[in-house]
Amino acid sequence: MNSSDTMNITSLLIASSLVLVTLFFSYFQKLKLEKDIIISVIRAVIQLIAIGYILEYIFGMKNPLFTTLLLLFMTFNAAYNAAKRGKAIRNGLLISFVSIMTGTLITLIILVFSKAIQYVPNQIIPVGGMIISNSMVALGLCYKQITSDFKNKSEEVETKLSLGADILPSSIEIIRNSIRTGMQPTIDSAKILGIVSLPGMMTGLILAGTPPMEAIKYQIMVTFMILSTTSISSFIACYLSYKGFFNSRKQLI
Amino acid sequence: MSLLRFKNVNFHNDGTTILKNICVDIETGDFISIVGSSGSGKSTFLKLCCHLISPTSGNITFKDKSITEYNPVELRKIISYCFQTPYLFGDTVIENINFPFSIRNLKSDAKKINELFSMFHIPADFLNKDVKTLSGGEKQRISLIRSLLFEPEILLLDEITSALDVNNAEIVENVIASLNKKGMTVLWITHNPEQSRKYANKLLTLEASEIKSLEVLA
Numbered sequence: 001m002n003s004s005d006t007m008n009i010t011s012l013l014i015a016s017s018l019v020l021v022t023l024f025f026s027y028f029q030k031l032k033l034e035k036d037i038i039i040s041v042i043r044a045v046i047q048l049i050a051i052g053y054i055l056e057y058i059f060g061m062k063n064p065l066f067t068t069l070l071l072l073f074m075t076f077n078a079a080y081n082a083a084k085r086g087k088a089i090r091n092g093l094l095i096s097f098v099s100i101m102t103g104t105l106i107t108l109i110i111l112v113f114s115k116a117i118q119y120v121p122n123q124i125i126p127v128g129g130m131i132i133s134n135s136m137v138a139l140g141l142c143y144k145q146i147t148s149d150f151k152n153k154s155e156e157v158e159t160k161l162s163l164g165a166d167i168l169p170s171s172i173e174i175i176r177n178s179i180r181t182g183m184q185p186t187i188d189s190a191k192i193l194g195i196v197s198l199p200g201m202m203t204g205l206i207l208a209g210t211p212p213m214e215a216i217k218y219q220i221m222v223t224f225m226i227l228s229t230t231s232i233s234s235f236i237a238c239y240l241s242y243k244g245f246f247n248s249r250k251q252l253i
Numbered sequence: 254m255s256l257l258r259f260k261n262v263n264f265h266n267d268g269t270t271i272l273k274n275i276c277v278d279i280e281t282g283d284f285i286s287i288v289g290s291s292g293s294g295k296s297t298f299l300k301l302c303c304h305l306i307s308p309t310s311g312n313i314t315f316k317d318k319s320i321t322e323y324n325p326v327e328l329r330k331i332i333s334y335c336f337q338t339p340y341l342f343g344d345t346v347i348e349n350i351n352f353p354f355s356i357r358n359l360k361s362d363a364k365k366i367n368e369l370f371s372m373f374h375i376p377a378d379f380l381n382k383d384v385k386t387l388s389g390g391e392k393q394r395i396s397l398i399r400s401l402l403f404e405p406e407i408l409l410l411d412e413i414t415s416a417l418d419v420n421n422a423e424i425v426e427n428v429i430a431s432l433n434k435k436g437m438t439v440l441w442i443t444h445n446p447e448q449s450r451k452y453a454n455k456l457l458t459l460e461a462s463e464i465k466s467l468e469v470l471a
Contacts, residue, residue: 155340160342162336251304251307252305
């Protein structure tokens with residue numbers, strides 16, 4: 001396979017017969033997943049075709065303003081989903097939006113200024129998508145951890161408050177623990193790169209004919225940018241959200 | 254002038270009345286024992302004193318000024334609350350002892366620490382001990398030292414000797430009594446009838462969320 005090869009429809013249809021294998025297993029093992037499998041396959045095909053057309057249209061638009069608006073739209077959607085994971089977080093949507101946007105902005109600025117990528121839709125949109133979605137997952141984990149810690153460690157927080165500590169020193173261990181939780185999956189997956197897993201993006205590049213060493217360069221960039229964005233977003237989100245667990249009289253609520 | 258005054262204070266939580274129509278004056282230098290059955294609102298009363306919680310209605314004044322006019326963080330530095338179950342954070346005793354200094358941006362005062370350690374019969378090498386290895390009595394004494402490092406004006410004690418053996422309880426009682434003699438105001442929740450009258454000049458009895466009596470002791 002080389003980069004000039006394109007998959008024809010017949011090959012794709014034959015490859016699609018793999019779905020029948022899954023259906024066969026489900027039926028044979030009485031897993032009762034046939035309906036779900038069929039729905040998910042149809043949805044995947046329709047969604048991917050739709051996004052294919054949309055991306056072709058977007059990549060054709062060379063207007064940076066349009067690209068920026070699309071990034072903002074992606075960020076808002078990610079923030080909305082992250083906020084849903086942290087229902088106990090006061091102003092969760094705003095905090096998530098600010099956190100993800102800042103993390104994404106800093107990472108993209110570094111990537112563009114270092115000339116690792118260009119500010120063109122076919123590079124910014126996929127890269128932006130990767131870092132925004134990873135930040136969203138990290139924020140969801142942060143929110144879950146910070147909420148459960150404020151519930152389970154209220155004794156520690158109240159002890160520190162009763163000693164005359166302000167709300168930040170009273171919550172600092174919870175904040176640190178939540179940031180760690182948000183970043184841990186990214187750090188763990190970076191540790192096993194190449195040993196346990198060949199990431200999807202790198203595999204995709206190699207399948208498309210890119211030499212492995214070139215694909216690895218991109219993967220290193222992707223790994224670093226995801227690490228950077230998740231750490232910035234988790235840090236901002238936790239430091240903005242902890243205050244919501246106290247009232248104006250600095251009492252734990 | 255009352256040091257701390259409760260005027261028609263009510264506290265409700267999730268629709269349940271915890272304290273009802275509390276009116277009490279606490280004078281400088283008072284040693285008040287607070288007694289009452291479980292659930293009568295004793296701990297809530299102490300938490301209201303140090304502004305860890307706010308009343309649902311009514312007023313609390315400290316030195317004739319509403320408690321809400323004070324910076325809550327500064328207020329808790331001078332009205333210190335010791336929990337029934339001491340909570341030591343971090344890994345070692347020194348982290349707990351250094352905490353009150355670090356929140357005031359001060360270097361730890363070895364002289365003051367040694368003085369309090371000696372008052373509570375704790376050897377100096379305890380500073381590096383792992384908090385997980387401490388007994389209940391040791392934890393409670395370390396927790397008290399942590400609260401006393403900056404000599405609060407009012408000390409609120411929530412059944413602090415209930416889990417201590419006789420010797421440890423006596424050490425703690427003697428230290429608290431001597432601090433009270435030096436002018437520190439003490440409010441002490443206790444279930445021990447003998448302890449409640451031994452050092453106190455007033456006995457506050459709470460029953461069914463209300464003050465049943467405030468007895469001045471001889």
